[in-house]
């Protein structure tokens with residue numbers, strides 16, 4: 668299955684999240700273009716965001732500091 672690379676805002680570690688889970692999260696958010704899908708970092712409990720992800724509604728989310 669395809670995975671999307673996410674990065675933690677806090678510790679900087681990366682994690683690959685299954686595309687299916689990312690899409691599910693996005694649907695729950697209603698596809699807000701300003702709010703990327705987020706998950707909890709398994710290392711530190713911080714927020715992880717996609718480095719690059721094109722969403723189901725056509726928005727592109729990029730990692731920006």
Ligand SMILES: [Zn+2]
Pocket residue numbers: 675676677678679680708709710711712713714
């Ligand atoms: Zn972390």
